[in-house]
Amino acid sequence: MRLKTRLIHGGIDGDPHTGAVSVPIYQVSTYRQEAIGKHKGFEYSRTGNPTRHALEAYIAEVEGGARGLAFGSGMAALSTVLSMFSKGDHLIVGDDVYGGTYRVITRVFSRLGLDATYVDTTNLSAVEAAVRPETKAIIMETPTNPLLNVSDIAALAEIAKAKGLLLIVDNTFMTPYWQNPLDLGADIVYHSATKYLGGHSDVVAGLVVAKEPKLGEELHFLQNAIGGVLGPQDSWLLLRGMKTLGVRMEEHEANTRTLAKWLAERNDIERVIYPGLENHPGHELMQKQARGFGGMISFDVGSGERADEVLSKVKYFTLAESLGAVESLISVPARMTHASIPAERRAELGITDGLIRISVGIEDVQDLIEDLEQALA
Missing domain, CATH: 3.40.640.10 (Type I PLP-dependent aspartate aminotransferase-like (Major domain))
Incomplete structure (x- = not known):
């Protein structure tokens, strides 16, 4: 089966x-x-x-x-x-x-x-x-x-x-x-x-x-x-x-690949982290041990202040703690999901105040791109 x-x-x-x-x-x-x-x-x-x-x-x-x-x-x-x-x-x-x-x-x-x-x-x-x-x-x-x-x-x-x-x-x-x-x-x-x-x-x-x-x-x-x-x-x-896990995961991944490539081409993003990008150090290993790359992206906008601006302006990305839902979710790990980790430890790991994590939903990806475009502008 x-x-x-x-x-x-x-x-x-x-x-x-x-x-x-x-x-x-x-x-x-x-x-x-x-x-x-x-x-x-x-x-x-x-x-x-x-x-x-x-x-x-x-x-x-x-x-x-x-x-x-x-x-x-x-x-x-x-x-x-x-x-x-x-x-x-x-x-x-x-x-x-x-x-x-x-x-x-x-x-x-x-x-x-x-x-x-x-x-x-x-x-x-x-x-x-x-x-x-x-x-x-x-x-x-x-x-x-x-x-x-x-x-x-x-x-x-x-x-x-x-x-x-x-x-x-x-x-x-x-x-x-x-x-x-x-x-x-x-x-x-x-x-x-x-x-x-x-x-x-x-x-x-x-x-x-x-x-x-x-x-x-x-x-x-x-x-x-x-x-x-x-x-x-x-x-x-x-x-x-x-x-519906199969059809959802395929749609999550298709949207995430498109969004990650779009973010990686921008010059106002310090780094884009997604295993599906060929420059990710774990890209080849993921191809070996998994059948896909998932629906999560992290990207650094440079500062906590700019991250706050982005979060305040998005329309289709819901500011929320969770992930993996049909709707796209957005968060700042340093102050949300990973706030319990000491600040000095977060700094060592690279979880900066400007790091944004998005769980890409199954909306039309062009709407998601346009939403992030206006929030980042």
Whole structure:
């Protein structure tokens, strides 16, 4: 089954009891049992719900893993994954991860005894050098948020396997339509499903997929024990949204390629960052490990003041924290998504006050170009 077909027919297709084409919303908390311990697969909706189960089976099939799990947000998903580790364990984390990832590791899990070293995951030697006896996992994004750095998933998987580590990959930006980290050797993939997977700015959710059944069982235990599960209504919205993932991602990318080339030709932009541009250092690697380049662009307009001007004048780009929706969104990471990262660290990474990040929607690309033209003028 090819990917576009799998997005329509994968997982649990419809409802066998009624013939409904769409999986029903099972808005229920508990289930009648025939006898103690004798039930029809569901006991209590924190442990399992039929609508959520359909979503979990679906994302596992689409990502090529053994088990999927759905959570109330991307951060709930990541926090549950981090709960696999114990006091004294050490993690290697990409140095250009989402600000919320940095925040939860440094300000929450550090208090519970987890230690982390932040490393440029594009530098394989630096990753190997950061491994300690107590290291348990490598956590990474590719492309990263917001600098769109590209790391070699297969090479990092080889390092992880040789050192006995888990490789955990945030696949939010690329989605399983363009990139499948589990096929490249990763052990766990997770998503802020709020973004491209939902795609319509109407649901907050997180998804995790484990490559192997044993790891999936461990994560399900933690999901049930901690309880940050996704409700049935939001599970249904996500199932519905993902049906159109293929056509949306192709339109996102087509618009993004056009917009990135247009920005790169301007002389009033300091830098344009998009892996689909041939001058991007990760361009060839992306061609090797992914089927596309995604719908995110970052570009530097030179100063925070000019960034504010642009944001105040755009009409079709919505100033918002999120990304991956059908409408185009715009933000300044230094003061929004990555404000929790210390200013000196942002400066080291190159997240300047003038860096603008856009999530290119599926509007007519000429309208988007004209909108940015008048805002930049």
